[in-house]
Structures are given as C-alpha cells and as structure tokens.
Amino acid sequence: MLTKIDNIYLLGTSHVSKESSEEIKKSIDSLKPEVVGIELDYQRLKGLLSKLKQKPKLRTLLKEFGAFGTMFALLAGSMQKRVAQHLGVEAGIDMKQAYLYSREHKIPTALIDQHVKVTMRKFSSMKFTKKVSTAWNLFIKSFKKEYRKKMNFDVKKGVPSNEKLLEILSIVKKEAPEFYDILIEQRNIYMTKKLLKLKEHHSGPILAVVGAGHIEGMKQYLEKNIKKEEGEETTSKETFSFTVQVD
Numbered sequence: 001m002l003t004k005i006d007n008i009y010l011l012g013t014s015h016v017s018k019e020s021s022e023e024i025k026k027s028i029d030s031l032k033p034e035v036v037g038i039e040l041d042y043q044r045l046k047g048l049l050s051k052l053k054q055k056p057k058l059r060t061l062l063k064e065f066g067a068f069g070t071m072f073a074l075l076a077g078s079m080q081k082r083v084a085q086h087l088g089v090e091a092g093i094d095m096k097q098a099y100l101y102s103r104e105h106k107i108p109t110a111l112i113d114q115h116v117k118v119t120m121r122k123f124s125s126m127k128f129t130k131k132v133s134t135a136w137n138l139f140i141k142s143f144k145k146e147y148r149k150k151m152n153f154d155v156k157k158g159v160p161s162n163e164k165l166l167e168i169l170s171i172v173k174k175e176a177p178e179f180y181d182i183l184i185e186q187r188n189i190y191m192t193k194k195l196l197k198l199k200e201h202h203s204g205p206i207l208a209v210v211g212a213g214h215i216e217g218m219k220q221y222l223e224k225n226i227k228k229e230e231g232e233e234t235t236s237k238e239t240f241s242f243t244v245q246v247d
Helices: 018-031 042-049 058-065 067-087 093-104 116-124 128-141 145-151 162-175 177-201 212-240
Strands: 002-005 008-013 035-038 109-111 206-211
Touching: 002 212, 008 018, 008 212, 018 093, 018 206, 035 093, 035 177, 042 093, 042 116, 093 109, 093 206, 116 177, 128 177, 162 177, 162 212, 177 206, 177 212, 206 212
Parallel strands: 008 206, 035 109, 035 206
Antiparallel strands: 002 008
16 A cells, blocks of 8 residues: 655555565556655665575675674574565565566666665674663563564465554564664664655655555654655745835
8 A cells, every 4th residue: 555745655565475566566557656766775686686696605794794783684584585485475576576667667766775784783783781681572572472462464465454563563662672773763764865865856756665664654754854844945935035115
C-alpha cells in the first residue's frame, strides 16, 4: 500500500516477498514516477546485481564493520537468507526489482539508504556492557508469551499489517532502544533527507521503495519537514510583500 506525503509516495515492502515485487511493478506502472528512491547503498546494490555471489572475507568485514557489526550483519544475513530459501525467493528481491524495473522503463533511480558500513560501525561503537545487556534482554524477553504472540506472523503472506509492524517495532524500541535507534530511527532520518533533496528537483511523483518497518517513521519526518518548509515559505512571502501607492 502506498503512503502519500505531498508528491512523495512511500511503498513498504518485504525483502523476501514475491508479493512485494509485484506491488513495486504495479506502483511504478500506475504512478509513472519521475524518480524511484531505493533503500540501498551502492555496495548492497552491487551485491544484488552480481551474478557471482561471493561471500566477503571475514577480515574485510571486521575491518569495515567492526567485531559486533560483523556478528550482527552475518546473523541478520543468515536469517534472511534462510527465510528466502524457505519461500523460494532471492533475499532482497524487492529492492532488486525496484532497480531493474525502473531501469527497464528508463526511470532514474536514487540510492537513498545510509551505507551499510556506517550502520554496522555504529553497532560496533556501542559500549560492550550495553551490547551484552541489550542482547541478553532481547533473548530473555523473546520467551515471554505476550511478546511471542505479538511478534508472530506468517512470512509467507508477505508484508505484515501496519498494526502488526507497529507492535513489533514498539517492542524493539522498548526493549532495545539503542538497536532501534541505529537500525531504524537514524536511517529513517537519513532516507527522509535524501527524499527531500530529490523533492527539490522533482515536482512530479517520487516513489520510495523501503522496508515496511521504515514507513511510519519516515512518514512522520516527511510530514514534519514539508509542513515546516511550507510555513517558512508563507512567512517569507508575507515578509517580502509590499504595496505600491500611485499618487
């Protein structure tokens, strides 16, 4: 489902969903956007398009991501790959589809996400005690019946409902605020700024394809910033208006 903020349209997707891939095509066909923003950086796009799926060397990851960032990246990547294999799709199929389908229709694309190296480095820079306590807290809470029920959804059905996503994100934000800030909040701000830059050069539709978990936060930031800009523009017009009196 598309979320519209002025001329920016946010499309929330799942990185392991065929349904999301089809939704991207439909959105591009119906909107005919001037540009498509994609939740990727150059390194991740290069990895998705490469026919040779070579695993990066551990030494390289440690150098670029740091120890904890490397551990997190390997764990998250492994989980996503297992889910994708179970569903018979390629991990990252949504972002790859957004890029290839846009290029096929000669629509410019923009990579709007923060470089993965920056995100993983931020994980590694967390204090060791905070990393351990947060990870342990999440592990223990994952056994709680109320949390298991809230975080349970059928990945085969594609993107969870907005209500389910907000529930899951609220748990992560409450139980692991530092993780949430680095993985979600800071990237929401980064991608919003990139979209606002695109808005300065495009008056027509701008489609942004991002993970469904980013939609609500990005929507709030976009609405706040666009409203602020409109207020400043109105104030500016009032300040510089004048009347010429003819005698």
